[in-house]
Structures are given as structure tokens and as C-alpha cells.
Amino acid sequence: MNPIIDKTIQFVKETLAGAEAGHDWFHIERVFRNAQHLNETEKGDELVVALAALLHDIADSKFNDGDEEIGPRIAGDFMNSLELAPSVIEHVRQIIKNLSYKASLGEISFQSRELNIVQDADRLDAIGAIGIARAFTYGGYKNRVLYDPEITPNLHMSKEEYKNSTTPTINHFYEKLLKLKDLMKTASGKKMAAERHDFMLLYLDHFYQEWQGKI
Numbered sequence: 001m002n003p004i005i006d007k008t009i010q011f012v013k014e015t016l017a018g019a020e021a022g023h024d025w026f027h028i029e030r031v032f033r034n035a036q037h038l039n040e041t042e043k044g045d046e047l048v049v050a051l052a053a054l055l056h057d058i059a060d061s062k063f064n065d066g067d068e069e070i071g072p073r074i075a076g077d078f079m080n081s082l083e084l085a086p087s088v089i090e091h092v093r094q095i096i097k098n099l100s101y102k103a104s105l106g107e108i109s110f111q112s113r114e115l116n117i118v119q120d121a122d123r124l125d126a127i128g129a130i131g132i133a134r135a136f137t138y139g140g141y142k143n144r145v146l147y148d149p150e151i152t153p154n155l156h157m158s159k160e161e162y163k164n165s166t167t168p169t170i171n172h173f174y175e176k177l178l179k180l181k182d183l184m185k186t187a188s189g190k191k192m193a194a195e196r197h198d199f200m201l202l203y204l205d206h207f208y209q210e211w212q213g214k215i
Contacts, residue, residue, distance in 0.1 A: 004047070004082055008054045011078055015058055020141050022134035023057050027125060031056065034121035034192075041188045044114040048088060051079065052095040052118045072097045095119075101126075101176055104183070105159035120189030123180045128196025131177055132203055139169035146170060147211065173204060 013025050035053035039046065055075040072093040079089045094110045097103070099119050125131065139146070145168045153174035154161065167175065181197040184190040209215045 004084070005050055005054070007082060008051060008078070012054050012058060015074075020138065022137040022141075027134070028054060028057060030125050030130065031118070031121045034124050035118050038117050038121055038186055038188050042113060042117050042186050044112075044117045045091075048091050048095070048114045049117050051075075051088070051092045052099075052114060053121055055079075055092060056096050056099050056118060056122060058096075068097070068103075101180075102159055102162050105157065105162055116185035117189075120184050120186045120193075123184065124189065124192055124196065127177055127180050127193060128199050131196065132200060135169055135172055135177065139172070142166070144169055147207075170204075170207070173200060 012028055016023075016025050016028065019025070032050065032053040035049050039049050055078070056071075058071055058074050058078075075096055076089055076093050079092060091112065091114065095112070095115045095118055098108055098110050098115060099122060101123070126134065136146070144166065147170040148168045151168055151171060153167070153171040154165070155174060157165065157175060162175070165175070177200060178197065181190070181193045184193045206215070
């Protein structure tokens with residue numbers, strides 16, 4: 001398996017060179033490590049988990065005019081070049097297609113243990129200290145305001161509303177990040193998410209107190 005993973009890592013590094021900092025190679029590397037850690041107890045197919053973790057953001061739809069097929073297509077073409085088994089290629093493509101939070105707002109027709117593992121690994125990187133950093137990095141990239149007390153979070157977005165949202169970064173905590181703890185699928189993922197979730201709550205408490213000049 002190692003030569004396959006080594007080639008995939010090189011492909012991802014080259015493809016994501018210059019990517020937005022919250023969705024760059026380092027994000028992929030963290031998700032890859034998270035997935036490997038979760039898989040130690042969840043016992044999914046090692047090759048499928050590794051490939052899906054490495055290729056899951058190879059062409060994120062939000063950076064490609066909302067095209068949700070481009071990522072699975074690029075990943076599939078690359079895996080075909082490695083002459084992998086068709087069943088492995090299709091499994092990884094389906095994971096990539098159904099992994100994102102916005103995908104969960106629509107109809108999900110595919111499920112697997114490996115999807116649960118990689119999805120939890122990706123969601124872990126969206127919460128906690130790193131999740132906070134990534135949220136504000138992306139908010140800055142999109143030139144969004146940090147916080148506007150007059151703009152309340154939309155807690156029940158449709159998939160289209162979520163894709164087109166331009167709300168302040170603090171609202172994103174309530175519209176997505178604080179929901180992820182209860183959406184984790186694996187036992188080990190739930191355990192890791194709990195501590196990261198609590199850290200975000202502590203951060204928000206400090207944020208509001210500083211905003212009001214209380215501390």
C-alpha cells in the first residue's frame with residue numbers, strides 16, 4: 001500500500017499548492033492522521049480510508065463554482081492512473097461525494113464504515129482550536145465580518161442556503177461547527193469531538209466578553 005499512498009500524497013501536494021490556507025495540504029494531512037487514528041479502533045478498509053482522507057478535498061466545490069462532481073471526478077481519474085481495483089475507486093469516489101457537511105443537508109444514498117471514519121476525521125478538523133483558526137481564515141478569505149450582533153444565525157439552513165451563505169464568521173459556529181459534535185458517527189470520533197466542542201464554547205464566551213469590554 002505504501003507506494004500508492006506516497007504517489008497520492010505527492011499528487012495532492014502538487015494539486016493543492018497555493019490553496020486557501022484552511023483547505024491546503026496541511027488540512028489534508030491532519031484529516032489523514034485523524035482518519036488513521038480513528039481507524040485503529042473502527043477497523044475500516046485501510047486503503048479506502050487512506051485514499052479518501054487524502055483525496056477528499058482535491059477539488060472542493062466551494063472553490064470550483066459549486067461543482068460537486070469535480071472532486072470525485074479528479075480523484076477517480078487519478079486512482080484510475082494507479083490501476084486500482086474498480087471497487088476501491090468507486091468506494092472512494094462515493095465517500096468524497098457524500099463527505100461534506102452540505103452534502104448531509106441533502107439526500108444521502110450512500111453509507112459505509114469508511115465514510116463514517118473519514119467524515120468524522122474531517123469534521124474533527126473543523127472544530128476545536130484548529131477549527132476556530134480555519135473558520136476565521138476562510139472568513140478573511142471571503143472578506144466576511146467577524147461578528148454582527150444584529151445578524152442572527154440561521155439554525156435551519158437548506159443545502160442551497162448553506163452553500164450561498166455570507167453571514168459573519170461567528171454565526172458559522174452556530175450554523176455548523178457547534179452541531180458537529182452530535183453528528184459524529186464513530187465512538188472514537190465522538191470522544192475526541194467532545195473536548196474540542198467544549199473548547200469552542202469557552203472561546204465564544206471569551207469572545208463575547210471581550211466584544212463588550214468586560215475582560
